Amino acid sequence: MTLAVPSKQFQRVRRTAARTLTAWRRIGTQAEFYGKTLMSIPDALVNYRTEVWRLIAQMGLGAGALAVVGGTVAIVGFLTVTTGALVAVQGYNQLASVGFEALTGFASAFFNVRLIVPGTTSVALSATVGAGATAQIGAMRINEEIDALEVIGIRSITYLTSTRVIAGTIVVIPLYCVAVMMAFLAARLGTTVIYGQGSGVYDHYFNTFLNPTDLIWSFFQVVAITVVIMLVHTYYGFTASGGPAGVGEAVGRAVRTSMVIAAVEIVFISLAVYGQSGNFDLAG
Amino acid sequence: MTLARAAAKPWSALGAFFAMSLDTFVAMVKPPFAWREYVLQSWFVARVSVVPALMLTMPYSVLLVFTFNILLTEFGAADFSGTGAAVGTVNQIGPIVTVLVVSGAGATAMCADLGARTIRDEIDALRVMGINPIQALVVPRVLAATTVALALSATVILVGLTGAFFFTVYVQHVSPGAFVAGLTLLTGPGDVIVSLVKATLFGMAAGLIACYKGISVGGGPAGVGNAVNETVVFTFMVLFAINVIVTAVGIQFTVQ
Numbered sequence: 001m002t003l004a005v006p007s008k009q010f011q012r013v014r015r016t017a018a019r020t021l022t023a024w025r026r027i028g029t030q031a032e033f034y035g036k037t038l039m040s041i042p043d044a045l046v047n048y049r050t051e052v053w054r055l056i057a058q059m060g061l062g063a064g065a066l067a068v069v070g071g072t073v074a075i076v077g078f079l080t081v082t083t084g085a086l087v088a089v090q091g092y093n094q095l096a097s098v099g100f101e102a103l104t105g106f107a108s109a110f111f112n113v114r115l116i117v118p119g120t121t122s123v124a125l126s127a128t129v130g131a132g133a134t135a136q137i138g139a140m141r142i143n144e145e146i147d148a149l150e151v152i153g154i155r156s157i158t159y160l161t162s163t164r165v166i167a168g169t170i171v172v173i174p175l176y177c178v179a180v181m182m183a184f185l186a187a188r189l190g191t192t193v194i195y196g197q198g199s200g201v202y203d204h205y206f207n208t209f210l211n212p213t214d215l216i217w218s219f220f221q222v223v224a225i226t227v228v229i230m231l232v233h234t235y236y237g238f239t240a241s242g243g244p245a246g247v248g249e250a251v252g253r254a255v256r257t258s259m260v261i262a263a264v265e266i267v268f269i270s271l272a273v274y275g276q277s278g279n280f281d282l283a284g
Numbered sequence: 285m286t287l288a289r290a291a292a293k294p295w296s297a298l299g300a301f302f303a304m305s306l307d308t309f310v311a312m313v314k315p316p317f318a319w320r321e322y323v324l325q326s327w328f329v330a331r332v333s334v335v336p337a338l339m340l341t342m343p344y345s346v347l348l349v350f351t352f353n354i355l356l357t358e359f360g361a362a363d364f365s366g367t368g369a370a371v372g373t374v375n376q377i378g379p380i381v382t383v384l385v386v387s388g389a390g391a392t393a394m395c396a397d398l399g400a401r402t403i404r405d406e407i408d409a410l411r412v413m414g415i416n417p418i419q420a421l422v423v424p425r426v427l428a429a430t431t432v433a434l435a436l437s438a439t440v441i442l443v444g445l446t447g448a449f450f451f452t453v454y455v456q457h458v459s460p461g462a463f464v465a466g467l468t469l470l471t472g473p474g475d476v477i478v479s480l481v482k483a484t485l486f487g488m489a490a491g492l493i494a495c496y497k498g499i500s501v502g503g504g505p506a507g508v509g510n511a512v513n514e515t516v517v518f519t520f521m522v523l524f525a526i527n528v529i530v531t532a533v534g535i536q537f538t539v540q
Contacts, residue, residue, distance in 0.1 A: 089531050089532045131512070135512065252392030259333060259384055260336055
Protein backbone atom coordinates (compact mmCIF):
# COMPACT_ATOMS: atom_id res chain seq x y z
CA MET A 1 0.00 0.00 0.00
CA THR A 2 1.37 3.39 -0.93
CA LEU A 3 0.76 6.51 1.12
CA ALA A 4 0.38 9.93 -0.40
CA VAL A 5 3.02 12.06 1.32
CA PRO A 6 2.75 15.82 0.85
CA SER A 7 5.97 17.40 -0.43
CA LYS A 8 8.03 19.14 2.20
CA GLN A 9 8.05 22.92 2.55
CA PHE A 10 10.95 25.16 1.51
CA GLN A 11 12.65 22.51 -0.63
CA ARG A 12 15.18 24.87 -2.17
CA VAL A 13 16.25 26.24 1.23
CA ARG A 14 16.52 22.73 2.64
CA ARG A 15 18.62 21.57 -0.28
CA THR A 16 21.03 24.51 0.01
CA ALA A 17 21.31 24.03 3.76
CA ALA A 18 22.02 20.32 3.31
CA ARG A 19 24.68 21.05 0.72
CA THR A 20 26.41 23.64 2.92
CA LEU A 21 26.30 21.21 5.82
CA THR A 22 27.88 18.44 3.73
CA ALA A 23 30.67 20.77 2.64
CA TRP A 24 31.33 21.75 6.24
CA ARG A 25 31.28 18.14 7.30
CA ARG A 26 33.78 17.26 4.57
CA ILE A 27 36.18 19.95 5.82
CA GLY A 28 35.70 18.55 9.31
CA THR A 29 36.44 14.95 8.31
CA GLN A 30 39.46 16.12 6.35
CA ALA A 31 40.81 18.06 9.35
CA GLU A 32 40.15 15.06 11.59
CA PHE A 33 42.06 12.80 9.18
CA TYR A 34 45.03 15.20 9.08
CA GLY A 35 45.01 15.47 12.88
CA LYS A 36 44.97 11.68 13.25
CA THR A 37 47.78 11.28 10.72
CA LEU A 38 50.00 13.84 12.43
CA MET A 39 49.25 12.46 15.91
CA SER A 40 50.17 8.93 14.79
CA ILE A 41 53.62 9.94 13.54
CA PRO A 42 55.42 8.92 16.78
CA ASP A 43 53.53 5.62 16.70
CA ALA A 44 54.64 5.02 13.11
CA LEU A 45 58.25 5.81 13.99
CA VAL A 46 58.18 3.26 16.83
CA ASN A 47 56.13 0.43 15.34
CA TYR A 48 56.34 0.64 11.55
CA ARG A 49 59.97 1.58 11.00
CA THR A 50 60.54 -1.04 8.27
CA GLU A 51 57.60 0.32 6.30
CA VAL A 52 59.05 3.84 6.55
CA TRP A 53 62.40 2.60 5.17
CA ARG A 54 60.67 0.74 2.36
CA LEU A 55 58.66 3.85 1.41
CA ILE A 56 61.76 6.08 1.45
CA ALA A 57 63.48 3.75 -1.02
CA GLN A 58 60.38 3.55 -3.17
CA MET A 59 59.68 7.29 -3.23
CA GLY A 60 63.29 8.14 -4.08
CA LEU A 61 63.45 5.73 -6.99
CA GLY A 62 59.85 5.79 -8.15
CA ALA A 63 57.80 2.77 -9.17
CA GLY A 64 56.99 1.19 -12.53
CA ALA A 65 57.44 3.36 -15.61
CA LEU A 66 58.69 6.28 -13.50
CA ALA A 67 61.74 4.28 -12.43
CA VAL A 68 62.58 3.81 -16.12
CA VAL A 69 63.07 7.55 -16.66
CA GLY A 70 65.34 7.73 -13.60
CA GLY A 71 62.96 8.01 -10.66
CA THR A 72 61.80 10.98 -8.61
CA VAL A 73 65.31 12.46 -8.31
CA ALA A 74 65.76 12.64 -12.07
CA ILE A 75 62.27 14.06 -12.64
CA VAL A 76 62.69 16.79 -10.01
CA GLY A 77 66.16 17.54 -11.40
CA PHE A 78 64.84 17.77 -14.95
CA LEU A 79 61.96 20.08 -14.03
CA THR A 80 64.21 22.45 -12.08
CA VAL A 81 66.75 22.47 -14.94
CA THR A 82 64.04 23.71 -17.28
CA THR A 83 62.78 26.37 -14.88
CA GLY A 84 66.31 27.42 -13.87
CA ALA A 85 67.17 27.79 -17.54
CA LEU A 86 64.29 30.27 -17.78
CA VAL A 87 66.38 32.67 -15.66
CA ALA A 88 69.03 32.55 -18.36
CA VAL A 89 66.61 32.70 -21.30
CA GLN A 90 64.10 35.22 -20.03
CA GLY A 91 66.24 37.05 -17.45
CA TYR A 92 69.34 37.56 -19.60
CA ASN A 93 67.41 38.80 -22.64
CA GLN A 94 64.99 40.95 -20.68
CA LEU A 95 67.84 42.53 -18.69
CA ALA A 96 69.89 42.97 -21.86
CA SER A 97 67.03 44.98 -23.37
CA VAL A 98 67.50 47.58 -20.61
CA GLY A 99 71.31 47.25 -20.60
CA PHE A 100 71.61 45.33 -17.32
CA GLU A 101 72.61 41.86 -18.52
CA ALA A 102 75.53 41.81 -16.06
CA LEU A 103 72.97 41.27 -13.29
CA THR A 104 71.77 37.87 -14.58
CA GLY A 105 73.86 36.18 -11.86
CA PHE A 106 72.03 38.26 -9.32
CA ALA A 107 68.66 37.28 -10.84
CA SER A 108 69.64 33.62 -10.51
CA ALA A 109 70.63 34.00 -6.84
CA PHE A 110 67.47 35.97 -6.04
CA PHE A 111 64.62 34.46 -8.05
CA ASN A 112 65.79 30.85 -8.08
CA VAL A 113 65.92 30.69 -4.30
CA ARG A 114 62.80 32.67 -3.45
CA LEU A 115 60.45 31.86 -6.28
CA ILE A 116 61.45 29.23 -8.79
CA VAL A 117 62.81 26.38 -6.68
CA PRO A 118 60.00 26.27 -4.07
CA GLY A 119 57.37 26.58 -6.81
CA THR A 120 58.85 23.95 -9.12
CA THR A 121 59.69 21.52 -6.31
CA SER A 122 56.16 21.68 -4.93
CA VAL A 123 54.69 20.96 -8.37
CA ALA A 124 57.17 18.15 -9.02
CA LEU A 125 56.54 16.54 -5.63
CA SER A 126 52.80 16.63 -6.03
CA ALA A 127 53.12 15.03 -9.48
CA THR A 128 55.58 12.27 -8.53
CA VAL A 129 55.59 11.30 -4.86
CA GLY A 130 52.14 12.68 -4.08
CA ALA A 131 50.23 11.31 -7.06
CA GLY A 132 52.01 7.97 -6.60
CA ALA A 133 50.79 7.78 -3.00
CA THR A 134 47.21 8.57 -4.06
CA ALA A 135 47.31 5.91 -6.77
CA GLN A 136 48.69 3.26 -4.40
CA ILE A 137 46.39 3.95 -1.45
CA GLY A 138 43.42 4.43 -3.77
CA ALA A 139 43.98 1.04 -5.39
CA MET A 140 44.25 -0.52 -1.92
CA ARG A 141 40.96 1.11 -0.91
CA ILE A 142 39.19 -0.14 -4.07
CA ASN A 143 40.51 -3.68 -3.55
CA GLU A 144 39.34 -3.51 0.10
CA GLU A 145 42.89 -4.04 1.27
CA ILE A 146 42.58 -1.19 3.78
CA ASP A 147 39.62 -2.90 5.47
CA ALA A 148 41.69 -6.09 5.50
CA LEU A 149 44.48 -4.23 7.28
CA GLU A 150 42.07 -3.09 9.97
CA VAL A 151 40.73 -6.63 10.35
CA ILE A 152 44.17 -8.08 10.99
CA GLY A 153 44.75 -5.42 13.63
CA ILE A 154 47.01 -2.94 11.84
CA ARG A 155 46.16 0.73 12.40
CA SER A 156 45.59 1.70 8.76
CA ILE A 157 46.08 5.48 9.13
CA THR A 158 49.36 5.02 10.99
CA TYR A 159 50.57 2.28 8.66
CA LEU A 160 49.61 3.92 5.37
CA THR A 161 49.53 7.69 5.80
CA SER A 162 51.75 8.66 8.76
CA THR A 163 54.57 6.53 7.34
CA ARG A 164 54.19 8.29 3.98
CA VAL A 165 54.29 11.75 5.56
CA ILE A 166 57.53 10.80 7.38
CA ALA A 167 59.05 9.22 4.27
CA GLY A 168 58.10 12.20 2.09
CA THR A 169 59.68 14.66 4.54
CA ILE A 170 62.92 12.66 4.59
CA VAL A 171 63.04 12.14 0.81
CA VAL A 172 62.53 15.86 0.14
CA ILE A 173 65.83 16.82 1.83
CA PRO A 174 68.13 15.40 -0.88
CA LEU A 175 65.53 16.33 -3.51
CA TYR A 176 65.67 19.98 -2.48
CA CYS A 177 69.47 19.95 -2.73
CA VAL A 178 69.30 18.44 -6.22
CA ALA A 179 66.65 21.00 -7.23
CA VAL A 180 68.66 24.03 -6.06
CA MET A 181 71.90 22.78 -7.61
CA MET A 182 70.19 22.05 -10.92
CA ALA A 183 68.47 25.44 -11.04
CA PHE A 184 71.76 27.29 -10.35
CA LEU A 185 73.65 25.13 -12.82
CA ALA A 186 71.09 25.59 -15.60
CA ALA A 187 71.00 29.37 -15.10
CA ARG A 188 74.81 29.60 -15.08
CA LEU A 189 75.37 27.34 -18.09
CA GLY A 190 72.62 29.05 -20.07
CA THR A 191 74.01 32.52 -19.38
CA THR A 192 77.71 31.83 -19.76
CA VAL A 193 77.86 29.05 -22.36
CA ILE A 194 74.85 29.74 -24.54
CA TYR A 195 74.50 33.53 -24.32
CA GLY A 196 78.25 34.03 -23.91
CA GLN A 197 78.47 36.19 -20.80
CA GLY A 198 81.85 36.17 -19.04
CA SER A 199 81.72 33.59 -16.26
CA GLY A 200 83.62 35.96 -13.95
CA VAL A 201 80.86 38.61 -14.26
CA TYR A 202 78.18 36.02 -13.63
CA ASP A 203 79.95 34.45 -10.63
CA HIS A 204 80.73 37.84 -9.09
CA TYR A 205 77.12 39.00 -8.97
CA PHE A 206 75.86 35.53 -8.11
CA ASN A 207 78.19 35.15 -5.11
CA THR A 208 77.64 38.73 -3.93
CA PHE A 209 73.89 38.38 -3.78
CA LEU A 210 73.45 34.74 -2.77
CA ASN A 211 72.05 35.04 0.73
CA PRO A 212 72.47 31.89 2.91
CA THR A 213 69.50 32.79 5.15
CA ASP A 214 67.27 32.89 2.07
CA LEU A 215 68.41 29.39 1.15
CA ILE A 216 67.58 28.09 4.62
CA TRP A 217 64.12 29.69 4.55
CA SER A 218 63.52 28.30 1.08
CA PHE A 219 64.47 24.85 2.38
CA PHE A 220 62.02 25.07 5.29
CA GLN A 221 59.37 26.30 2.89
CA VAL A 222 59.80 23.19 0.77
CA VAL A 223 59.71 20.86 3.80
CA ALA A 224 56.50 22.49 5.06
CA ILE A 225 54.94 22.19 1.61
CA THR A 226 55.89 18.52 1.43
CA VAL A 227 54.06 17.72 4.66
CA VAL A 228 50.90 19.39 3.34
CA ILE A 229 51.20 17.73 -0.09
CA MET A 230 51.57 14.28 1.47
CA LEU A 231 48.58 14.90 3.77
CA VAL A 232 46.32 16.02 0.91
CA HIS A 233 47.39 13.19 -1.41
CA THR A 234 47.01 10.44 1.18
CA TYR A 235 43.56 11.77 2.13
CA TYR A 236 42.29 11.60 -1.45
CA GLY A 237 43.73 8.09 -1.84
CA PHE A 238 42.27 6.96 1.48
CA THR A 239 38.76 8.12 0.54
CA ALA A 240 38.81 7.00 -3.12
CA SER A 241 35.63 5.32 -4.29
CA GLY A 242 33.95 4.28 -7.53
CA GLY A 243 36.12 1.56 -9.02
CA PRO A 244 39.12 1.98 -11.34
CA ALA A 245 37.92 5.30 -12.75
CA GLY A 246 37.47 6.51 -9.19
CA VAL A 247 41.16 5.98 -8.43
CA GLY A 248 42.13 7.99 -11.52
CA GLU A 249 39.74 10.80 -10.61
CA ALA A 250 41.05 10.83 -7.05
CA VAL A 251 44.60 11.25 -8.37
CA GLY A 252 43.48 14.19 -10.52
CA ARG A 253 41.56 15.85 -7.69
CA ALA A 254 44.50 15.37 -5.30
CA VAL A 255 46.98 16.94 -7.77
CA ARG A 256 44.65 19.93 -8.32
CA THR A 257 44.03 20.52 -4.63
CA SER A 258 47.61 20.08 -3.49
CA MET A 259 48.99 22.42 -6.18
CA VAL A 260 46.60 25.18 -5.13
CA ILE A 261 47.26 24.65 -1.43
CA ALA A 262 51.03 24.54 -1.98
CA ALA A 263 50.89 27.82 -3.95
CA VAL A 264 48.93 29.53 -1.18
CA GLU A 265 51.31 28.15 1.43
CA ILE A 266 54.38 29.44 -0.46
CA VAL A 267 52.82 32.92 -0.59
CA PHE A 268 51.99 32.95 3.11
CA ILE A 269 55.42 31.71 4.20
CA SER A 270 57.09 34.23 1.88
CA LEU A 271 54.96 37.06 3.27
CA ALA A 272 55.76 35.93 6.83
CA VAL A 273 59.51 35.69 6.21
CA TYR A 274 60.17 38.59 3.82
CA GLY A 275 57.09 40.72 4.46
CA GLN A 276 58.56 43.02 7.11
CA SER A 277 62.05 43.82 5.91
CA GLY A 278 62.47 42.11 2.55
CA ASN A 279 65.72 40.61 3.91
CA PHE A 280 67.55 42.15 0.99
CA ASP A 281 70.26 44.77 0.95
CA LEU A 282 71.57 46.05 -2.36
CA ALA A 283 74.72 47.50 -0.84
CA GLY A 284 75.72 43.93 0.11
CA MET B 285 66.64 -11.95 -24.28
CA THR B 286 64.50 -10.66 -21.42
CA LEU B 287 67.05 -7.91 -20.76
CA ALA B 288 66.87 -6.78 -24.37
CA ARG B 289 63.09 -6.77 -24.19
CA ALA B 290 63.15 -4.72 -20.96
CA ALA B 291 65.52 -2.23 -22.54
CA ALA B 292 63.36 -1.94 -25.63
CA LYS B 293 60.14 -1.36 -23.66
CA PRO B 294 60.36 2.41 -23.09
CA TRP B 295 61.39 2.91 -26.72
CA SER B 296 58.49 0.90 -28.05
CA ALA B 297 56.16 2.93 -25.78
CA LEU B 298 57.64 6.12 -27.26
CA GLY B 299 57.15 4.73 -30.75
CA ALA B 300 53.57 3.77 -29.99
CA PHE B 301 52.94 7.28 -28.68
CA PHE B 302 54.21 8.87 -31.89
CA ALA B 303 52.23 6.38 -33.98
CA MET B 304 49.06 7.33 -32.11
CA SER B 305 49.86 11.05 -32.48
CA LEU B 306 50.29 10.59 -36.22
CA ASP B 307 47.01 8.68 -36.44
CA THR B 308 45.36 11.52 -34.53
CA PHE B 309 46.65 14.22 -36.85
CA VAL B 310 45.53 12.24 -39.89
CA ALA B 311 42.10 11.57 -38.39
CA MET B 312 41.71 15.26 -37.55
CA VAL B 313 41.39 16.25 -41.19
CA LYS B 314 39.42 13.18 -42.27
CA PRO B 315 35.62 13.37 -42.00
CA PRO B 316 33.47 12.58 -40.09
CA PHE B 317 34.41 14.88 -37.24
CA ALA B 318 32.90 14.07 -33.82
CA TRP B 319 31.36 17.49 -33.15
CA ARG B 320 29.18 16.47 -30.24
CA GLU B 321 32.04 14.77 -28.39
CA TYR B 322 34.26 17.80 -29.09
CA VAL B 323 31.78 20.25 -27.57
CA LEU B 324 31.11 18.01 -24.57
CA GLN B 325 34.81 17.46 -23.91
CA SER B 326 35.64 21.16 -24.26
CA TRP B 327 32.93 21.99 -21.77
CA PHE B 328 34.15 19.25 -19.45
CA VAL B 329 37.83 20.32 -19.55
CA ALA B 330 36.84 23.97 -19.11
CA ARG B 331 34.64 23.08 -16.13
CA VAL B 332 37.34 21.16 -14.25
CA SER B 333 40.11 23.65 -15.13
CA VAL B 334 38.74 27.15 -14.62
CA VAL B 335 38.47 27.23 -10.83
CA PRO B 336 41.90 25.61 -10.12
CA ALA B 337 43.47 27.89 -12.75
CA LEU B 338 42.17 31.02 -11.06
CA MET B 339 43.05 29.70 -7.60
CA LEU B 340 46.59 28.93 -8.79
CA THR B 341 47.17 32.19 -10.70
CA MET B 342 46.38 34.47 -7.78
CA PRO B 343 49.05 33.17 -5.36
CA TYR B 344 51.72 32.83 -8.04
CA SER B 345 51.26 36.35 -9.43
CA VAL B 346 51.09 37.82 -5.92
CA LEU B 347 54.31 35.97 -5.06
CA LEU B 348 55.94 37.26 -8.23
CA VAL B 349 55.09 40.94 -7.71
CA PHE B 350 55.91 40.67 -4.00
CA THR B 351 59.40 39.28 -4.69
CA PHE B 352 59.94 41.69 -7.56
CA ASN B 353 58.82 44.72 -5.59
CA ILE B 354 61.26 43.99 -2.74
CA LEU B 355 63.94 44.39 -5.39
CA LEU B 356 62.44 47.49 -7.03
CA THR B 357 61.84 49.24 -3.71
CA GLU B 358 65.48 48.68 -2.85
CA PHE B 359 66.51 50.30 -6.16
CA GLY B 360 64.00 53.10 -5.56
CA ALA B 361 62.14 52.09 -8.71
CA ALA B 362 58.83 50.85 -7.32
CA ASP B 363 57.03 52.74 -10.10
CA PHE B 364 58.22 50.05 -12.51
CA SER B 365 56.46 47.23 -10.65
CA GLY B 366 53.92 47.09 -13.48
CA THR B 367 56.71 46.25 -15.92
CA GLY B 368 57.90 43.35 -13.79
CA ALA B 369 54.37 42.08 -13.30
CA ALA B 370 53.69 42.17 -17.06
CA VAL B 371 56.96 40.44 -18.01
CA GLY B 372 56.48 37.70 -15.41
CA THR B 373 52.76 37.13 -15.89
CA VAL B 374 52.50 37.26 -19.68
CA ASN B 375 55.73 35.39 -20.44
CA GLN B 376 55.94 32.81 -17.69
CA ILE B 377 53.16 32.61 -15.07
CA GLY B 378 50.39 32.61 -17.67
CA PRO B 379 51.64 29.70 -19.77
CA ILE B 380 53.05 27.75 -16.81
CA VAL B 381 49.86 27.92 -14.74
CA THR B 382 47.95 26.88 -17.85
CA VAL B 383 50.31 23.91 -18.18
CA LEU B 384 49.87 22.89 -14.57
CA VAL B 385 46.12 23.11 -14.71
CA VAL B 386 45.58 21.56 -18.14
CA SER B 387 47.76 18.60 -17.23
CA GLY B 388 46.82 18.42 -13.53
CA ALA B 389 43.08 18.84 -13.98
CA GLY B 390 42.14 18.21 -17.62
CA ALA B 391 44.62 15.50 -18.65
CA THR B 392 44.20 13.47 -15.45
CA ALA B 393 40.43 13.40 -15.81
CA MET B 394 40.71 12.46 -19.51
CA CYS B 395 43.20 9.71 -18.78
CA ALA B 396 41.09 8.33 -15.92
CA ASP B 397 38.01 8.29 -18.14
CA LEU B 398 39.70 6.62 -21.14
CA GLY B 399 41.63 4.25 -18.84
CA ALA B 400 38.45 3.03 -17.16
CA ARG B 401 36.92 2.42 -20.61
CA THR B 402 40.00 0.53 -21.74
CA ILE B 403 40.09 -1.90 -18.82
CA ARG B 404 36.36 -2.54 -19.25
CA ASP B 405 37.16 -3.41 -22.91
CA GLU B 406 34.89 -0.62 -24.20
CA ILE B 407 37.58 0.57 -26.64
CA ASP B 408 37.82 -2.91 -28.16
CA ALA B 409 34.03 -3.01 -28.35
CA LEU B 410 34.12 0.21 -30.40
CA ARG B 411 36.65 -1.37 -32.77
CA VAL B 412 34.42 -4.43 -33.16
CA MET B 413 31.54 -2.15 -34.13
CA GLY B 414 33.75 -0.63 -36.83
CA ILE B 415 34.20 2.71 -35.06
CA ASN B 416 37.74 4.08 -34.99
CA PRO B 417 38.41 5.04 -31.36
CA ILE B 418 41.06 7.53 -32.48
CA GLN B 419 38.49 9.35 -34.59
CA ALA B 420 35.61 9.07 -32.14
CA LEU B 421 37.39 9.63 -28.82
CA VAL B 422 40.99 10.82 -29.17
CA VAL B 423 40.65 13.56 -31.82
CA PRO B 424 37.86 15.48 -30.03
CA ARG B 425 39.72 15.21 -26.71
CA VAL B 426 43.03 16.47 -28.08
CA LEU B 427 41.30 19.37 -29.85
CA ALA B 428 39.26 20.15 -26.74
CA ALA B 429 42.42 20.33 -24.60
CA THR B 430 44.03 22.60 -27.20
CA THR B 431 41.06 24.97 -27.40
CA VAL B 432 40.60 25.18 -23.66
CA ALA B 433 44.33 25.73 -23.01
CA LEU B 434 44.31 28.65 -25.45
CA ALA B 435 41.24 30.20 -23.84
CA LEU B 436 42.51 29.47 -20.36
CA SER B 437 45.89 31.14 -20.85
CA ALA B 438 44.18 34.42 -21.82
CA THR B 439 42.00 34.22 -18.70
CA VAL B 440 44.98 33.35 -16.52
CA ILE B 441 46.99 36.34 -17.78
CA LEU B 442 44.09 38.73 -17.20
CA VAL B 443 43.38 37.41 -13.71
CA GLY B 444 47.09 37.36 -12.84
CA LEU B 445 47.55 40.99 -13.87
CA THR B 446 44.42 42.03 -11.98
CA GLY B 447 45.62 40.23 -8.85
CA ALA B 448 49.06 41.81 -9.21
CA PHE B 449 47.42 45.24 -9.60
CA PHE B 450 45.37 44.95 -6.41
CA PHE B 451 48.28 43.55 -4.39
CA THR B 452 50.74 46.19 -5.60
CA VAL B 453 48.38 49.13 -5.26
CA TYR B 454 46.58 48.29 -2.02
CA VAL B 455 49.21 46.29 -0.11
CA GLN B 456 52.49 47.71 -1.35
CA HIS B 457 51.21 51.26 -2.01
CA VAL B 458 52.45 51.83 -5.54
CA SER B 459 50.48 54.47 -7.44
CA PRO B 460 47.95 52.76 -9.76
CA GLY B 461 48.72 55.04 -12.70
CA ALA B 462 52.43 54.17 -12.59
CA PHE B 463 51.61 50.45 -12.42
CA VAL B 464 49.33 50.56 -15.46
CA ALA B 465 51.72 52.79 -17.41
CA GLY B 466 54.59 50.37 -16.75
CA LEU B 467 52.69 47.32 -18.03
CA THR B 468 53.47 47.82 -21.71
CA LEU B 469 57.04 49.07 -21.27
CA LEU B 470 58.75 45.78 -22.13
CA THR B 471 55.75 43.62 -23.02
CA GLY B 472 54.24 44.01 -26.46
CA PRO B 473 51.89 42.13 -28.79
CA GLY B 474 54.78 39.81 -29.73
CA ASP B 475 55.02 38.51 -26.17
CA VAL B 476 51.28 37.93 -26.03
CA ILE B 477 51.36 35.98 -29.31
CA VAL B 478 54.29 33.82 -28.13
CA SER B 479 52.44 33.18 -24.87
CA LEU B 480 49.29 32.08 -26.71
CA VAL B 481 51.32 29.85 -29.06
CA LYS B 482 52.89 28.20 -26.02
CA ALA B 483 49.50 27.56 -24.45
CA THR B 484 48.20 25.99 -27.68
CA LEU B 485 51.20 23.65 -27.91
CA PHE B 486 50.83 22.73 -24.22
CA GLY B 487 47.18 21.86 -24.65
CA MET B 488 47.87 19.66 -27.65
CA ALA B 489 50.80 17.84 -25.99
CA ALA B 490 48.86 17.29 -22.78
CA GLY B 491 45.84 15.96 -24.69
CA LEU B 492 47.98 13.55 -26.74
CA ILE B 493 49.84 12.19 -23.70
CA ALA B 494 46.65 11.79 -21.66
CA CYS B 495 44.88 9.93 -24.49
CA TYR B 496 47.88 7.68 -25.18
CA LYS B 497 48.22 6.76 -21.49
CA GLY B 498 44.47 6.28 -21.27
CA ILE B 499 44.07 3.86 -24.19
CA SER B 500 47.21 1.85 -23.31
CA VAL B 501 46.25 1.09 -19.68
CA GLY B 502 46.63 -2.42 -18.32
CA GLY B 503 46.29 -4.11 -14.96
CA GLY B 504 43.06 -3.19 -13.22
CA PRO B 505 42.34 -0.33 -10.78
CA ALA B 506 46.01 0.03 -9.78
CA GLY B 507 46.85 0.32 -13.49
CA VAL B 508 44.47 3.26 -13.99
CA GLY B 509 45.88 5.04 -10.93
CA ASN B 510 49.44 4.53 -12.15
CA ALA B 511 48.55 5.62 -15.68
CA VAL B 512 47.11 8.89 -14.33
CA ASN B 513 50.22 9.38 -12.18
CA GLU B 514 52.47 8.81 -15.21
CA THR B 515 50.33 11.19 -17.28
CA VAL B 516 50.93 13.97 -14.77
CA VAL B 517 54.67 13.35 -14.62
CA PHE B 518 55.20 13.00 -18.37
CA THR B 519 53.04 16.01 -19.27
CA PHE B 520 54.88 18.19 -16.75
CA MET B 521 58.24 17.07 -18.13
CA VAL B 522 57.28 17.56 -21.77
CA LEU B 523 55.53 20.86 -21.16
CA PHE B 524 58.34 22.40 -19.11
CA ALA B 525 60.76 21.40 -21.86
CA ILE B 526 58.50 22.94 -24.54
CA ASN B 527 58.28 26.09 -22.40
CA VAL B 528 62.06 26.64 -22.33
CA ILE B 529 62.46 25.98 -26.04
CA VAL B 530 59.57 28.17 -27.17
CA THR B 531 60.69 30.95 -24.79
CA ALA B 532 64.24 30.80 -26.18
CA VAL B 533 62.98 30.91 -29.77
CA GLY B 534 60.25 33.48 -29.15
CA ILE B 535 62.50 35.87 -27.27
CA GLN B 536 64.59 36.35 -30.40
CA PHE B 537 61.57 38.02 -32.01
CA THR B 538 60.16 39.95 -29.07
CA VAL B 539 63.17 41.52 -27.35
CA GLN B 540 64.98 44.25 -29.25
